[in-house]
Amino acid sequence: MQADTARYLVSRLITTALIVFGAMVLLFALTSLVPGDPAAILLGPQATPEYSQRMINEMGLNQPIHIRLWRFFSNVLQGNLGIDIVSGKPVLKMILEVMPYTIALTFAAIVLAVLTGVPLGVYAATHRGSVLDNVLAFISVAFIAVPSFVIAIFLLLIFAIWLDWLPVLGTSRSGDWLDELRRMILPTVALALGWIGFIARLVRTSMLEVMGENYIRTSRAYGLSEGLITYKYALKNACIPTITILGLGIGRLLGGAVLIEIVFARPGLGRLIYSAISERNYPVVQGAVLVVVVIFVVVNLLVDLSYSAIDPRIRHAGATGRAGA
DSSP states (O other): OHHHHHHHHHHHHHHHHHHHHHHHHHHHHHHHHOOSOHHHHHHOTTOOHHHHHHHHHHHTTTSOHHHHHHHHHHHHHTTOOOBOTTTOOBHHHHHHHHHHHHHHHHHHHHHHHHHHHHHHHHHHHHTTTSHHHHHHHHHHHHHHHSOHHHHHHHHIIIIIIISOOSOOSSOOSSOOHHHHHHHHHHHHHHHHHHHHHHHHHHHHHHHHHHTTSHHHHHHHHTTOOHHHIIIIIIHHHHHHHHHHHHHHHHHHHHHHHHHHHHHTTOOSHHHHHHHHHHTTOHHHHHHHHHHHHHHHHHHHHHHHHHHHHHOHHHHHHHHHHHHHO
């Protein structure tokens, strides 16, 4: 069993490293192919050709692409994500300054989606065909269909402007954590609503499938309570697909956070990437997107390990399959 676990862990680490390597190559290629002269955008139309060429030389854009790629890889391996060509600050420092805002928003949205979506899905599965089950189905589909930035605009109009219950934009400047929590409510709800509906539908479907298994019938035959069967035995196995989807959903949540941060004028990786793209600020774009990719890949690795721990058959099947191959 320990050998299977070790093989599974090593294989996942190798896969993770290859994904990050491929993402770095693709990221470098995409930023190199983006049209527009970054020096002209940064310096403006009044800049002289000599000063523009000097800026291009300082950015290293006059070097062959293979040298620039090698320099990019070597700098990343040393923990150097480059220098912001606008402010002259290290890119890594800029990312670390805003990353807590994005992580806090994403984490809050995940927690809200899970704490709301899972109970709704369980209730819908245990009350299949009821009026509330049909209502939840309609609401879930509606939440999934509407983009998060549209929800964000409506939440702003209703709760911040019409009712004036919550702050409109930005973060707390006074360091008041209670004020910051109030400012987190609307962005968190806007980012989480779609996932609440998705998780509720997924848990409902998984629960209905699990509740038909033989071991559930055996548990009922032994006289176990319905609540114990539902929450101790059925929900554990029904949550495995949900855990997997949550891992994949981290990327979508981070992508949704970009628009949410722009709508609510919040600092974060999303606004940093958006501003850097508009300025053709290649070091910031490459560094910030690379950090997002690494977060996404690491979270998916942790998700893989978590649901292999919940269901050891996944770990054993993966290890024996690779051994047989």
